[in-house]
Amino acid sequence: MLDDRKLEVLRAIVEDYVSTNEPVGSKTLVESHNLGVSSATIRNDMAVLEEQGYIAQPHTSAGRIPTDKGYRLFVDRLSTVKPLSSAERRAIETFLNGAYDLDDVVTRTVRLLAQLTRQVAVVQYPSLTRSSVRHVELVPVASRRLLLVLITNTGRVEQRVIETYGEVSEESIGHLRALLNTCLDGCGLGEVPHAVADLPEKVAADDRPIAAAVLSVLLETLVDRHEEKIVFAGAANLAAVDFSKSLRDVLEALEEQVVLMRLLGETGDSSTLTVRIGTENPDEGLRSTSVVAADYGVGDQTLARLGVLGPTRMDYPSTMGAVRAVARYVGQILAGS
Amino acid sequence: MLDDRKLEVLRAIVEDYVSTNEPVGSKTLVESHNLGVSSATIRNDMAVLEEQGYIAQPHTSAGRIPTDKGYRLFVDRLSTVKPLSSAERRAIETFLNGAYDLDDVVTRTVRLLAQLTRQVAVVQYPSLTRSSVRHVELVPVASRRLLLVLITNTGRVEQRVIETYGEVSEESIGHLRALLNTCLDGCGLGEVPHAVADLPEKVAADDRPIAAAVLSVLLETLVDRHEEKIVFAGAANLAAVDFSKSLRDVLEALEEQVVLMRLLGETGDSSTLTVRIGTENPDEGLRSTSVVAADYGVGDQTLARLGVLGPTRMDYPSTMGAVRAVARYVGQILAGS
DNA sequence: ACTTGGCACTCGGAAGTATGGAGTGCCAGT
DNA sequence: ACTGGCACTCCATACTTCCGAGTGCCAAGT
Helix, strand or coil, rough: CCCCHHHHHHHHHHHHHHCCCCEEEEHHHHHCCCCCHHHHHHHHHHHHHHHHEEEEECCCCCCCCEEEHHHHHHHHHHHHCCCCCHHHHHHHHHHHHCCHHHHHHHHHHHHHHHHHCCCEEEEEECCCCCCCEEEEEEEECCCCCEEEEEEEEEEEEEEEECCCCCCCCCHHHHHHCCCCCCCCHHCCHHHHHHHHHCHHHHHHHHHHHHHHHHHHHHHHHHHHCCCCEEECCCCHHHHHCCCCCHHHHHHHHHHHHHHHHHHHHCCCCEEEEEEEEHHHHHHHHCCCCCEEEEEECCCCCCEEEEEEEECCCCCCCHHHHHHHHHHHHHHHHHEEE | CCCCCHHHHHHHHHHHHHCCCCCCHHHHHHHHCCCCCCCHHHHHHHHHHCCEEEEEEECCCCCCCEEEHHHHHHHHHHHHCCCCCCHHEEEEEEHHCCCCCCHHHHHHHHHHHHHHHHHHHHHHECCCCCCEEEEEEEEEEEEEEEEEEEEEECCCEEEEECCCCCCHHHHHHHHHHHHHHHHHCCCCCCHHHHHHCCCHHHHHHHHHHHHHHHHHHHHHHHHHCCCCCCCCCCCCCCHHHCCCCCHHHHHHHHHCCHHHHHHHHCCCCCCCCCEEEEEHHCHHCCCCEEHHHHHHHHEEEEEEEEEEEECCCCCHHHHHHHCCCCCCCCHHHHHCC
């Protein structure tokens, strides 16, 4: 259906259009990329490509621009991920190595990615449900209040206040704390409900009410925070590309956590690097954008996703390279801390 | 110099221009606001106002628009803060009451403020240096690693990893933890260095090295985090107003922590509500924006600032009302948790 | 069966040219 | 001190013209 030259033409169109942002015509094509044929031949090829929906012309008698379908073909079959330069790799490394807690890692990552790609970067915090308990702490903060602090292996810290409706002795608290930690140490957060099921039986009768209160808050925390945290950076880069009227829509979409979540997509569908182009996006306001996303995690355990959002007209090979590289480094950093 | 009518004219110009976004002429002015005089008179007044720099015309033979100086006069002498409607107050209250930790309070606040004013909201996290220690926790996370967790009275949690370069017994840790807490409980963060000065002397000789490591990390935390955390929301609202070319500059400025800090200004200069208009802003990219900011805190203790950024052409009375109201409610929420 | 040069055609964008109207400044009169 | 009147300015808008990049198609060549 599409012989090699036609594919080559499509690639050339994508590359030219991405770099110039202007519809590309047969003549300029044949001049810049030295295909060994004349512009008339290219025109015929273009007619075919257009008929099949890979390219389109904004107006009669203008050059062609790739359609979403065209970009898709380009990404799937005509391009390879472009590795970062060693300078860039070093920059990533040194920049991320300076981070000293989870918040900091995430903040730095999202900025780094935005700067590297000159687009909008999106990073999801390591999923709570996929991580495990490193430590549980109970801290009395007032006569009838405890603070429950939950520290995960990814460095995430969750805290909740517990009303005890009665005095609780230091001793009881210490006891409960010890119990909780032996029960939960290293336990995956998904297994917590299971792991604490028989805990009430192990505490002294006097402490049952307070234990119950603590447990209910603990479980609640896990449920509530299922809503994952997610951040973005680099909105200024959007202003650079001309988004016609829809810039507003895009910005609005970015500020909705839910949309952002959907944007990165489900984790772990086959390959680590997923690309969603234009109308493939689930979300209304983002029909003119593309998303390149990847899983990140430590070892073989996927923790969350991160990615980049830009105009459909983006440099896919480079962007994919940057996303992949950053995802890997973040995994390493998290593993090391 | 400026009689009452001229002031009235200025007010009318500001109000009209803010609502229509078009230069206002003498005729439309005299029609909409019933000043009891003719348009020719108004023209004379306008000429004076222009001469004094309160208004300007974009082109010869167009209407007038207020200058920064004009807005300044308007804010200082011609307007009063407009209280929120009771519906809005209720909305604030219910929305903020749902928050369950500091992160959540700040996130909700910034969104709320953005939505309320339809502009960009900026909220600074409660200052570390102004808050006090509620609890210090030491958690062993590996054989040679401790996690230091610092919880402040505002609910902020700081965590740092400590390398111990040697085994440390549970007992030593417990001892050190107890010491730290007795030393520091309720201690203002500014006083921490002072409060822990003689702590090394109180620990057993064997534990000196580890105590030193902990202290150095603790002090480091206080210093490093002097760089305060700050967030914004509502960037989409910027796209609505026409910022000509500078939208990009504004977005860029917003993504720089340092700029954001400067933006809100120093805390506690005289009144709680400060307004900075156009060129009064210290920052390059923000010369076409205005900032309305306020302190917030619990009781009489100021914790940090929050505010709103928008075009100089903004509805100052309403914006000021919203900022003031939100600042108060946040204070209340923080006090109650 | 492809490829190529040629040619007529299309149409968007740039540049130039009216034209109308909102707004001004000024002046003489009340 | 205010007002009505008047001449003047100049921005927006709309309308035209015009150029050229780009196309589709065809007939001829390989």
